[in-house]
Amino acid sequence: MSAPRRVLVTLAAGLVLVACSAGGVAAPASSAPVPVATTSAPLAPTPPAPALTGRTVVLDPGHNGRNGSGAARAEVTRQVPDGRGGTKACNTTGTSTNAGYPEHAFAWDLARRVQTRLEAAGARVVLTRPSDDGVGPCVDVRGRAGQEAGADLMVSLHADGSAAPNHGFHVAYSSPPLNPSQAGPAVTLATDLRDGLVAGGFPVSDYIGRDGLSPRPDLAGLNLATVPAALVECGNMRNADEAAVLSSPEGRDRYAAAIAHGIERFLS
Structure with a gap:
């Protein structure tokens, strides 16, 4: 064997020795990959459902x-x-401010603002009319809307038209009661709405009811309800100071926040 050949044999023998284990067994040509330790990120907690999830409110x-x-x-x-x-009568035209801003437009805009707030809190909101360019529905249809929608409550939204010096809001409920919902829960709803409006900075009426509450036997929309129902007269449109608040988007947003707060308080 020539010298170069001996060098190659020697190198080959050395490689075999290095590749062998202590027991004399050669390591396989390839081996399983070494596992790499990993740390999983903790799962984020499931956010709580909005406060009014599963609740249904009828706004009238x-x-x-x-x-x-x-x-x-x-x-x-x-x-x-x-x-x-x-x-x-099936219905009426409603009142207006001295400047001509109509109650029906106020009530519609206010309802949409309250709807937005309640839906953000998880509630399903049903309106008794789909727009502000129609007729009716009649008060008996409105009165049955809560039970037909399977609602937890119904709130009717209005503004009053009284003598100019009179001011303040009041919340009406059916009295004497005609069913269990009117006997207790409707009064609680009216009280929670009253408290929400007071907390929102609105004064109680100085010309009707007492402490912002007005028990009424003559409102068909409340008499026919078998779910807790109340009617909010937000203020006097014939009073110049209140008319300015009722006519402004900022004022209606304040009313909406206060009414939504009262509804949420009742449902909680």
Whole structure:
């Protein structure tokens, strides 16, 4: 064997010795990869459901935009059940400020603002009318809207038209009660709405009711309700100071926040 060949054999033998284990067994050509330790990030906690998830609220914006049209007169004036064995007009046109801002427009805008707040809190909100350019519905239909929607409560939204010096809001409920919901829960709802409005900086009425609450036997929309129901007269549109608040988007947003707070308080 020549010298170069001996060098190659020697190198090959050395490689075999290095590749052998202590027991004389050669290591395999490839081996399983060494596991790499990893740390999993902790799972983020599931955020709580919004406070009103699973709740349904009916909002009843008073009157409607075409109630005052001549074509609607027959429908608006026809008699419907009042919930106490009598009848009353299907609906009315509502009032307005001295500057001409109508109650129906106020009620519609306010309802949409309250709806936005309640839906953000997880509630399902049903309105008794789909827009502000229709007629009705009649007060007996509105009164049954809460139970037909499977609602937890119903709130009717209005503004009053009284003598100019009078001011303040009041919340009406059906009295004497006609069913268990009216006997207790409706009064609690009215009280929570009153407290929400007071907390929002609104004064209670100085001309009707007591401490912002007004028990009424004559409101069909409340008499026919079998879910807790209340009607909010947010202020007097004939009072110049209150008319300015009722007519402004900022004022209506304040009312919406206060009413939504009262509803959330009742549902909690």
